[in-house]
Amino acid sequence: MKYSIKAPAKINLTLDTLKKRSDGYHEVEMIMTTVDLADRLDLADREDGKIVIDVSEGFVPNDHRNLAYQAADILRKHCNITRGVSIYITKRIPVSAGLAGGSSDAAATLKGLNQLWSLGLSLDELAELGAKIGSDIPFCIYGGTALATGRGEKIEKIASPPPCWVILAKPPIGVSTADIYNRLNVDEILHPNTSEMIRAIENQDFQSICAGLHNTLESVTLDLYPEVKKIKEQMLKFGADGVLMSGSGPTVFGLVQKESRLNRVYNGLKGFCSDVYAVRLLG
Numbered sequence: 001m002k003y004s005i006k007a008p009a010k011i012n013l014t015l016d017t018l019k020k021r022s023d024g025y026h027e028v029e030m031i032m033t034t035v036d037l038a039d040r041l042d043l044a045d046r047e048d049g050k051i052v053i054d055v056s057e058g059f060v061p062n063d064h065r066n067l068a069y070q071a072a073d074i075l076r077k078h079c080n081i082t083r084g085v086s087i088y089i090t091k092r093i094p095v096s097a098g099l100a101g102g103s104s105d106a107a108a109t110l111k112g113l114n115q116l117w118s119l120g121l122s123l124d125e126l127a128e129l130g131a132k133i134g135s136d137i138p139f140c141i142y143g144g145t146a147l148a149t150g151r152g153e154k155i156e157k158i159a160s161p162p163p164c165w166v167i168l169a170k171p172p173i174g175v176s177t178a179d180i181y182n183r184l185n186v187d188e189i190l191h192p193n194t195s196e197m198i199r200a201i202e203n204q205d206f207q208s209i210c211a212g213l214h215n216t217l218e219s220v221t222l223d224l225y226p227e228v229k230k231i232k233e234q235m236l237k238f239g240a241d242g243v244l245m246s247g248s249g250p251t252v253f254g255l256v257q258k259e260s261r262l263n264r265v266y267n268g269l270k271g272f273c274s275d276v277y278a279v280r281l282l283g
């Protein structure tokens with residue numbers, strides 16, 4: 001038996017850090033939404049009981065370090081499954097980019113195997129399992145647009161933003177999420193207004209959504225990597241309506257409402273950044 005499933009990327013419209021917790025994680029409040037840049041996972045049953053991962057990008061680990069492996073492993077243990085699975089991952093989402101590519105692969109593995117093996121688990125149960133592997137996985141289980149709290153694993157669905165284009169630009173550097181959180185001084189940050197952003201989304205008020213974009217990790221990554229700041233400046237110069245770094249970075253996204261402006265922003269960025277994508281919000 002085989003099953004194929006897409007694993008979409010996310011962006012953070014807001015990312016607030018409230019405090020550092022005693023368990024080493026940070027208490028956060030984030031508004032996240034999915035975009036139509038996706039990896040593809042092809043799952044196939046194996047009789048030999050092994051979990052075998054193969055990835056289109058050779059530098060992504062294909063052993064127990066792969067989040068899709070960990071997802072298959074935890075699901076098998078939870079449901080006492082002895083069958084194995086082959087998982088082929090076609091990567092399209094840039095890696096270590098702040099777009100939750102690995103987390104989305106793990107979420108797609110949990111959802112896909114739930115179907116392939118007819119396990120009948122609810123999304124809430126899959127999200128609870130996913131949270132044991134990584135903070136972003138529960139959001140990736142539900143997709144859409146949501147407010148994420150706790151360390152990011154508590155998910156509350158909210159309205160979808162109005163349709164718009166999203167330009168993603170990633171400089172050729174990878175960022176470690178743990179490193180960026182470690183460098184953050186929580187006493188010195190400017191906070192986004194999360195409830196105002198939720199209101200702007202509910203009112204489908206595109207201008208206020210753009211004005212409210214804010215990420216407390218952005219200044220940390222921008223200080224370390226000035227090229228990220230340059231991409232932000234260029235995106236605004238070429239006419240994006242609102243611009244922000246996603247997650248811990250280094251990918252910068254620009255929201256563009258008018259299709260007529262899309263090409264200008266896309267081509268402008270392509271001039272000095274090789275990894276540029278023009279996608280739609282899925283939220």
Ligand SMILES: C[C@@](CO)(OP(=O)(O)O)[C@H](O)COP(=O)(O)OP(=O)(O)OC[C@H]1O[C@@H](n2ccc(N)nc2=O)[C@H](O)[C@@H]1O
Pocket residue numbers: 012015024025026027028030097098099100103133134135136137150151152177178179181246247248249
């Ligand atoms: C920053 C965000 C924003 O969406 O995304 P990315 O930049 O990774 O895409 C997330 O909070 C990332 O979530 P995720 O990538 O699942 O992180 P985890 O594996 O749970 O944690 C990796 C490390 O980041 C730090 N961490 C993570 C989440 C959190 N709320 N506080 C933290 O301090 C911890 O040091 C942890 O050991």
Ligand SMILES: Nc1ncnc2c1ncn2[C@@H]1O[C@H](COP(=O)(O)OP(=O)(O)O)[C@@H](O)[C@H]1O
Pocket residue numbers: 060061065066067068089094095096097098099100101102103105106175177247248249
């Ligand atoms: N399926 C996967 N796809 C991409 N990266 C993965 C995967 N599984 C594990 N990783 C590892 O997870 C780390 C973060 O990857 P990724 O999820 O792309 O970044 P981010 O959390 O910034 O969105 C990388 O070091 C990568 O080697």
